[in-house]
Amino acid sequence: DQQVKQNSPSLSVQEGRISILNCDYTNSMFDYFLWYKKYPAEGPTFLISISSIKDKNEDGRFTVFLNKSAKHLSLHIVPSQPGDSAVYFCAAKGSNYKLTFGKGTLLTVNP
């Protein structure tokens, strides 16, 4: 049973426009959410996170929104740049030490 779902395997946007990546979760015990970015042949790198007590967290061009009632979070990238092209993973932490990842979304930013 997949507890963290990224329903869009891929997303393509034009440079300078907004990229919106979505993530849904089913476990209401998750209390911390994270986004990771992964380039080919490299390990994932941490991008941004949000606690369940907040509904928004911003870091430069990256903003994460959390809607607890809908069990939904999204990552906004504005403006999108070609260097943002990568796989983005949504992850969630529960009461134990396990981090559960979604399957990832491949973002392609076209020049």
Place this chain on the structure above:
Amino acid sequence: NAGVTQTPKFQVLKTGQSMTLQCAQDMNHEYMSWYRQDPGMGLRLIHYSVGAGITDQGEVPNGYNVSRSTTEDFPLRLLSAAPSQTSVYFCASSDGQFWGELFFGEGSRLTVL
């Protein structure tokens, strides 16, 4: 600043062979973990450790063993490799305060024939 170092980067095994994937971190992180990444499956947790001498199972532990004798090292052992263990393996570590913010190694690509 090495961060998380995984060796080897590539390995080909025959079914039934054993091997150990090495992972070392130089950040004095208490938490370490192993993930595998398969096409269309995302990252799945194999085993994790919250400190030296303490390990626990993740989502897909079968066929893998781990130990944590020091803070720095967290090796992953395959006792009898199977084709289903063909995957890319990532080791990750984090500080105890913000353990969800993982630092990953570059990965080890394992092929089992």
